[in-house]
Amino acid sequence: MPQLNPNPWFFIMLLSWLTFSLMIQPKLLSFPHTNLPTNKSPMIDKITPWIWPWT
Template sequence: MPQLNPNPWFAILIFSWIIFLTVIPTKIMNHIQLNDPALVDAKEHKKDSWNWPW
């Protein structure tokens, strides 16, 4: 059964994973984020308790 011979298919699998793990992440990580998160002011918020009317 020739389909059980792993020699050509194993090499194709290894080379494709090498391409996926080296080329594609570098292309993705080179993109610039368009919406940089803005820093929130560190001012103190009001912490008054709510006085219920009843």
């Protein structure tokens, strides 16, 4: 069964990962980010107790 022979498929996988790592990934990482992270103060919610109508 040729599907179980790893020789051609391993080379194809290795070649595709090298292509992604060396060529495509640096191009994608060079794009500017549209939403830069900002320092925000944490929001403190005021918790009010629930008033039950039957108590």
